[in-house]
Amino acid sequence: MNSAGGRRGRPPGKSGAELLAVAREVFLEFGFAGTSMDEIAARAGISKASLYREHPSKAGLFAAVVIDWTAAGRHAIRPALAGLEAADDIREGLLAWARTLLAGVLSPTVVEMRRLVTAEAARRPEVGKTYLDESWGRNLGDLATTLRTLDARGALRIPDPAAAAEQLTWLVLGAPLNARMLDATATTTDTVDAAIDLFLAAYAPRRAG
Numbered sequence: 001m002n003s004a005g006g007r008r009g010r011p012p013g014k015s016g017a018e019l020l021a022v023a024r025e026v027f028l029e030f031g032f033a034g035t036s037m038d039e040i041a042a043r044a045g046i047s048k049a050s051l052y053r054e055h056p057s058k059a060g061l062f063a064a065v066v067i068d069w070t071a072a073g074r075h076a077i078r079p080a081l082a083g084l085e086a087a088d089d090i091r092e093g094l095l096a097w098a099r100t101l102l103a104g105v106l107s108p109t110v111v112e113m114r115r116l117v118t119a120e121a122a123r124r125p126e127v128g129k130t131y132l133d134e135s136w137g138r139n140l141g142d143l144a145t146t147l148r149t150l151d152a153r154g155a156l157r158i159p160d161p162a163a164a165a166e167q168l169t170w171l172v173l174g175a176p177l178n179a180r181m182l183d184a185t186a187t188t189t190d191t192v193d194a195a196i197d198l199f200l201a202a203y204a205p206r207r208a209g
Contacts, residue, residue: 013045015054020068023061028112032062032120062120063127069113070134076104077139085146090155090204094196098172102192105173106180114181140165157205164203171195 014022022044026035037058041051055061080100087093104110114131121128144165151158158164172195179186 013050015044015046015050017068019044019046019051019054020061020065023055024065024069024113027062027065027116028109031116032058032124037061059124062124063130066113066117066127066131067134070131070138073104073110073135074138074142077101078142081142081146085149087155090150091196091200094168094199095192098192098196101169102172102176106176111180111184118181140169143169154205156203158203164199167202168195168199171199 013019019040023040026040026043029035030039035058037051038048040061041048044051051061055064077097077100080097084090084093084097087096117128117131140162144161147156147158147164147168148161150156151161172192175191
């Protein structure tokens with residue numbers, strides 16, 4: 001007899017965000033070309049037919065994984081942006097944001113995803129563009145909005161927040177991300193303090209007198 005809690009037997013398979021997480025793990029393990037829909041369905045605990053009903057092609061599933069991943073990245077950095085916007089000590093707020101950004105972007109899974117998307121960008125330019133626009137582009141836009149707010153309250157002096165956001169991001173990420181993308185064993189020097197001080201040298205409010 002079935003219990004009141006529900007039907008016994010194999011637990012239901014993955015769908016929605018959980019299915020995308022499973023697919024991402026398989027793509028990272030085997031690469032796009034080496035990944036099969038059979039493997040994803042098996043790991044998700046669903047039939048291949050069920051997988052194809054939700055994602056009619058492997059390319060479409062890969063694109064959905066990338067979109068889901070970029071949204072998760074934007075969500076992860078939002079508390080640091082909120083902290084920066086509310087900071088009384090702007091240098092400390094910038095340092096906290098920068099260290100959060102650097103830790104996230106240099107984390108092994110994020111680097112692996114960037115490598116995977118980069119490897120497929122020539123064959124699937126629309127996926128590469130999605131990653132660029134939805135991750136890099138929108139994160140720059142969110143940072144520019146925060147910098148614009150800080151400029152409006154006089155905490156910084158930023159005539160072009162979009163340009164400043166790009167400059168700040170490259171100051172923080174450029175060298176360590178380049179090293180990590182090209183050398184999986186690379187160790188990075190902590191240059192966050194120097195990056196923030198250089199940014200503030202350009203954009204801190206001018207002192208009277």
